[in-house]
Amino acid sequence: MPDKNVITIADVAQRAGVSRTSVSRYLNGRLQNLSASTTNRIAKAVKELDYRPNAWARSLKTKRSGLIGAVVADLRNEHALAVLEGIESVVNRHGYGLLVSNAQNSQKYEAETIERLIRQRVEGIILQPCDNRPSPAMQSLVSENVPLVLIDRTVDYEPTFDTVLLDNRDAVQKAFNHILQRGYQHVFYVTDPTEHITSRIERENAVWQHQHDTATLRVFIRSTQEPENFTSAIHKFLEQNSSAGQGVIICANVVTTLFVVSVLNQQHVQVPEQVGLLAIDNPVWAPYVLGGITSIAQPTFELGQKAAERLMAQIQGEKSQAAKILRLPGSLIERQSTLRRFPSSHDL
Amino acid sequence: MPDKNVITIADVAQRAGVSRTSVSRYLNGRLQNLSASTTNRIAKAVKELDYRPNAWARSLKTKRSGLIGAVVADLRNEHALAVLEGIESVVNRHGYGLLVSNAQNSQKYEAETIERLIRQRVEGIILQPCDNRPSPAMQSLVSENVPLVLIDRTVDYEPTFDTVLLDNRDAVQKAFNHILQRGYQHVFYVTDPTEHITSRIERENAVWQHQHDTATLRVFIRSTQEPENFTSAIHKFLEQNSSAGQGVIICANVVTTLFVVSVLNQQHVQVPEQVGLLAIDNPVWAPYVLGGITSIAQPTFELGQKAAERLMAQIQGEKSQAAKILRLPGSLIERQSTLRRFPSSHDL
DNA sequence: ATGAAAGCGCTAACAG
DNA sequence: CTGTTAGCGCTTTCAT
Numbered sequence: 001m002p003d004k005n006v007i008t009i010a011d012v013a014q015r016a017g018v019s020r021t022s023v024s025r026y027l028n029g030r031l032q033n034l035s036a037s038t039t040n041r042i043a044k045a046v047k048e049l050d051y052r053p054n055a056w057a058r059s060l061k062t063k064r065s066g067l068i069g070a071v072v073a074d075l076r077n078e079h080a081l082a083v084l085e086g087i088e089s090v091v092n093r094h095g096y097g098l099l100v101s102n103a104q105n106s107q108k109y110e111a112e113t114i115e116r117l118i119r120q121r122v123e124g125i126i127l128q129p130c131d132n133r134p135s136p137a138m139q140s141l142v143s144e145n146v147p148l149v150l151i152d153r154t155v156d157y158e159p160t161f162d163t164v165l166l167d168n169r170d171a172v173q174k175a176f177n178h179i180l181q182r183g184y185q186h187v188f189y190v191t192d193p194t195e196h197i198t199s200r201i202e203r204e205n206a207v208w209q210h211q212h213d214t215a216t217l218r219v220f221i222r223s224t225q226e227p228e229n230f231t232s233a234i235h236k237f238l239e240q241n242s243s244a245g246q247g248v249i250i251c252a253n254v255v256t257t258l259f260v261v262s263v264l265n266q267q268h269v270q271v272p273e274q275v276g277l278l279a280i281d282n283p284v285w286a287p288y289v290l291g292g293i294t295s296i297a298q299p300t301f302e303l304g305q306k307a308a309e310r311l312m313a314q315i316q317g318e319k320s321q322a323a324k325i326l327r328l329p330g331s332l333i334e335r336q337s338t339l340r341r342f343p344s345s346h347d348l
Numbered sequence: 349m350p351d352k353n354v355i356t357i358a359d360v361a362q363r364a365g366v367s368r369t370s371v372s373r374y375l376n377g378r379l380q381n382l383s384a385s386t387t388n389r390i391a392k393a394v395k396e397l398d399y400r401p402n403a404w405a406r407s408l409k410t411k412r413s414g415l416i417g418a419v420v421a422d423l424r425n426e427h428a429l430a431v432l433e434g435i436e437s438v439v440n441r442h443g444y445g446l447l448v449s450n451a452q453n454s455q456k457y458e459a460e461t462i463e464r465l466i467r468q469r470v471e472g473i474i475l476q477p478c479d480n481r482p483s484p485a486m487q488s489l490v491s492e493n494v495p496l497v498l499i500d501r502t503v504d505y506e507p508t509f510d511t512v513l514l515d516n517r518d519a520v521q522k523a524f525n526h527i528l529q530r531g532y533q534h535v536f537y538v539t540d541p542t543e544h545i546t547s548r549i550e551r552e553n554a555v556w557q558h559q560h561d562t563a564t565l566r567v568f569i570r571s572t573q574e575p576e577n578f579t580s581a582i583h584k585f586l587e588q589n590s591s592a593g594q595g596v597i598i599c600a601n602v603v604t605t606l607f608v609v610s611v612l613n614q615q616h617v618q619v620p621e622q623v624g625l626l627a628i629d630n631p632v633w634a635p636y637v638l639g640g641i642t643s644i645a646q647p648t649f650e651l652g653q654k655a656a657e658r659l660m661a662q663i664q665g666e667k668s669q670a671a672k673i674l675r676l677p678g679s680l681i682e683r684q685s686t687l688r689r690f691p692s693s694h695d696l
Numbered sequence: 697a698t699g700a701a702a703g704c705g706c707t708a709a710c711a712g
Numbered sequence: 713c714t715g716t717t718a719g720c721g722c723t724t725t726c727a728t
Contacts, residue, residue, distance in 0.1 A: 006492075008721055019699045024723055035697060050491065055467045056404040056413070057721035060704045065404070067447075067468075075433050078426070085423050088450050097464055099415075100448040102436050116445055119403045120415075143398065144354075261636045285633035288609045356705055367715045372707055383713060405705035408720045698728080704721105711716080 007049050016045040027053055059121065068096045068311065069117035069125040071110060073153075075102040078254055078283050079300055080128065083151060086304020087126055094312050096123070103130050111137035118144055124311045128152045131196045147314035151307045153198045160324045162314065164307040167327035168199060171296045172206035174332050175250055175278055178294065180214070182340050184248040184276055187211075188237045190230075190260055191252035203252050203280065231263055238275055248276030248338060254283050261289055277337040280330070292335030299328050355397050364393035375401055407469065416444045416659065417465035417473040419458060421501075423450040426602055426631050427648055428476065431499060434652020435474055442660055444471070451478050459485035466492055472659045476500045479544045495662035499655045501546045508672050510662065512655040515675035516547060519644045520554035522680050523598055523626055526642065528562070530688050532596040532624055535559075536585045538578075538608055539600035551600050551628065579611055586623055596624030596686065602631050609637055625685040628678070640683030647676050 009027075013020045018038055025033050026042045034042075045051070059065045068091050072080045084100065091098050099122060103110035107130050114137040117125055124147035129138075134157045141148050150163040179187060189207045194200040237247055251257040257279040264271060271277050271290045279286065282297035306326055357375075361368045366386055373381050374390045382390075393399070407413045416439050420428045432448065439446050447470060451458035455478050462485040465473055472495035477486075482505045489496050498511040527535060537555045542548040585595055599605040605627040612619060619625050619638045627634065630645035654674055 006721095009723095010721080020722080021699055021724080022697085025698090028723085033697060038697080050488070052463075052467050052492070054408075054721055055469060056407045057704090058723075059404045060402075060408055060706090060721080061723045063704080075429065075436065081423065081429055085450065088423065092449075097447055097468060098449065099445055101440075101446065102433065115400075119400050120445060121403060140398070140400075144400070258632060258636075265636055283633070284606060285631070285637060288606075288613055288638070289633060289636045354705095357707095358705080368706080369708085369715060370713090373714090376707085381713060386713080402705050405720090406707075408705080408722090409707045411720080700725105700727085702724090702726105704723090706720085707718105709716105709718090712714085 006054075007051050009051075009053070012042065012045045012049055012051050015049060016041040018042060065121045065123055066096055067099055067120060067122045068308075069099045069101070069114075069120070069122040071101050071103055071113055071117070071125065071127045073103050073110075073128045073130045074105050075100075079152075079281060079298065082300035083128075083304040083307075086301040086306075087308045088304075089301075090305050090308040090312065103128075105130055107131050107135050111135050114138070114141065118146060122146070124148065124315050126151055126307050126311055129155050132156050132198045132201075133196060147311055149307045149311045149314070151303060154325070155198075162310050162324050162326075164303055164310060164326045164328070165199065166298050166303070167329050168202035169206045170327070171280055171298075171330040172203055172210065174330065175280065175296055176210050176214075178332055178334070178338065179248050179250070179276070179278065182248075182276070182338050183246075184338075184340065185246040186237070186240070186248070188234070188247060188249045188275075189252070190249060190256050192256055200252060207250070227259075227263075231267070234260075234263060234269075235267070238269065246340075248278060251277070251279045254279070254281045257281070257283070257286075257293065261293075264290070271337050272339050276340065282333055286333075287335060290337050292337060294335045294338040295333045296330040297333050298330050303328060354402075355399050357399075357401070360390065360393045360397055360399050363397060364389040366390060413469045413471055414444055415447055415468060415470045416656075417447045417449070417462075417468070417470040419449050419451055419461055419465070419473065419475045421451050421458075421476045421478045422453050423448075427500075427629060427646065430648035431476075431652040431655075434649040434654075435656045436652075437649075438653050438656040438660065451476075453478055455479050455483050459483050462486070462489065466494060470494070472496065472663050474499055474655050474659055477503050480504050480546045480549075481544060495659055497655045497659045497662070499651060502673070503546075510658050510672050510674075512651055512658060512674045512676070513547065514646050514651070515677050516550035517554045518675070519628055519646075519678040520551055520558065522678065523628065523644055524558050524562075526680055526682070526686065527596050527598070527624070527626065530596075530624070530686050531594075532686075532688065533594040534585070534588070534596070536582070536595060536597045536623075537600070538597060538604050540604055548600060555598070575607075575611075579615070582608075582611060582617075583615070586617065594688075596626060599625070599627045602627070602629045605629070605631070605634075605641065609641075612638070619685050620687045624688065630681055634681075635683065638685050640685060642683045642686040643681045644678040645681050646678050651676060 009020050009023050013023045018041065022034060022038055023042055026039060031039060055066065070084060070087055072084065074080060088098050099117060099120065101113040103113060110130050118140060125141065126149050128151045132155050134155050148161050150161045152165050154163050155161060191200055191204055194204055249260060251260050269275060277290060278294045280296045282295035286293045286295050357368050357371050361371045366389065370382060370386055371390055374387060379387060418432060418435055420432065422428060436446050447465060447468065449461040451461060458478050466488060473489065474497050476499045480501065480503050482503050496509050498509045500513050502511050503509060539548055539552055542552055597608060599608050617623060625638060626642045628644045630643035634641045634643050
């Protein structure tokens with residue numbers, strides 16, 4: 001454990017021949033109240049003793065921990081990572097430390113971790129919720145008055161929490177615009193089980209909407225539990241659209257995309273010859289798989305940044321602001337996987 | 349900020365009609381010293397007040413923060429992420445929280461972040477160093493007596509720090525065994541500039557060693573600054589080995605692999621027809637790019653776990669143990685990218 | 697410009 | 713089994 005005989009502010013004060021108060025003032029940059037000579041003596045003592053203030057003691061007094069908590073639904077996820085980086089950048093810039101934890105897609109872990117963060121007296125939390133049903137832990141955050149910003153997903157709670165996420169409706173819209181422009185006739189939408197995860201729900205709803213509007217669409221849900229069913233479903237889909245690759249698969253996220261790619265690979269399905277492929281989310285490997293996967297890229301880093309900035313604002317007292325929910329647009333990145341051999345007239 | 353009128357142990361004590369000491373005992377599970385009725389009254393009060401102990405105050409007294417710091421060279425890296433997950437799992441199991449920060453490959457940031465962690469009085473640090481030259485910040489860790497475990501990379505410091513990393517020599521060995529067995533004659537090794545990063549240095553040295561031993565090898569260093577040179581170098585390599593795909597490219601890590609793949613893609617080079625490809629490290633997309641990239645997989649999760657376990661051991665007082673450096677073996681995963689059309693007799 | 701003193705919320709002897 | 717007391721290391725009135 002960190003040494004027993006650590007040096008404290010008292011040691012510094014003694015060495016510099018001043019009071020602890022002065023040292024404290026020095027440490028907090030209130031130099032206006034210190035004579036030049038005092039300042040120098042303290043500076044010298046600090047250096048010589050290699051003194052480091054104890055954050056706990058300070059926090060105890062000031063009620064500020066300098067810590068922000070980030071709770072990610074699944075750390076094993078490229079998207080989450082990029083978001084985290086965005087968060088980290090602004091949080092650090094503001095002089096805060098970041099306490100990261102992984103909820104492992106389990107509301108139980110999420111709750112535990114939030115509990116721990118509260119005890120640690122983080123000054124705010126950025127949460128990617130596992131579930132849109134508010135947990136007791138989130139209630140605690142409210143009652144403890146801990147600033148909270150949601151990311152990627154919303155939660156059914158009133159009043160709404162500040163939230164930063166992808167504009168899912170718009171993303172799906174962009175996907176369909178592209179698909180239609182390319183002249184695809186049939187769409188096979190692959191999603192994880194939606195299970196109270198709002199990003200999935202929103203995307204799926206948007207897809208249904210399009211089915212309704214265009215009447216050229218069929219939707220399948222991939223069930224993680226039964227990948228075989230999925231495989232045969234894909235086959236059926238391919239058979240029905242074997243002519244001239246009029247079918248296209250849309251994947252709801254990175255994980256789904258990886259899964260679909262593995263199936264297509266296994267079954268030796270040619271993309272885009274036999275079927276098109278479009279992914280929501282744009283992992284680093286998207287350009288290189290299947291000759292390049294057309295994607296709707298999320299502004300991941302920015303999502304993290306915005307969320308963190310919002311949190312900083314909350315911490316600085318902007319409690320009840322307007323516009324709580326910020327939806328950032330995704331952007332289409334066209335690649336080989338949606339290159340039909342027989343483009344429609346739109347392409348001309 | 350977290351409410352001004354937070355409730356403290358005193359409030360609980362008052363409500364339960366006992367002393368703060370008893371409440372403290374209750375909180376720390378020393379129930380042997382509490383009568384059943386007292387216990388119940390306290391439990392009730394805690395619940396009613398929704399009381400949460402203040403971690404700072406506790407830390408101040410106990411000198412234990414319950415926090416571990418993890419400093420990653422580059423958060424934007426699949427490998428780092430997986431390692432982090434391993435760390436998180438054991439750290440949490442031990443009841444600690446994890447303070448994650450990103451050094452952004454800069455020793456300056458690394459130092460800053462370490463400084464912050466010390467002030468936060470983390471009980472230990474797991475560090476993936478940006479550079480093998482020890483920074484002043486690391487000196488501080490030593491003098492402050494903060495337990496430290498290095499991961500992935502070593503540092504030139506005496507006495508050695510506990511370290512957990514891939515057995516790089518063995519990994520390269522496995523790569524070459526595979527390559528030779530496949531009958532490749534020429535090897536093009538691609539690495540980032542080694543710049544004081546020991547994993548890169550170790551791998552490159554191991555490669556040189558093989559060149560020396562087998563005399564069928566040429567080594568090129570990819571310079572990030574000059575990708576054009578690299579491209580033309582690859583071309584030259586391909587020309588010299590145009591006959592029957594006797595050449596193979598080995599990539600030192602994920603980033604390099606991604607770079608090489610993009611170049612090969614751009615130049616429409618066929619893998620494995622024109623050239624073989626083998627990667628050290630096994631990203632999720634390896635099975636799907638270029639028909640599947642043969643890889644030497646690192647035991648990423650396990651690396652993180654072992655490092656964290658080592659740290660826990662240190663914290664629990666096992667200061668001066670033996671065997672400081674733990675090298676975990678990688679494992680070969682054969683895929684399409686090293687499938688020569690004309691296998692050598694070894695394959696028969 | 698400087699310091700004395702009180703206290704943040706908790707734990708840990710030490711008594712009873 | 714329970715409570716009293718004295719801090720942990722820092723900040724902060726309030727004097728001087």
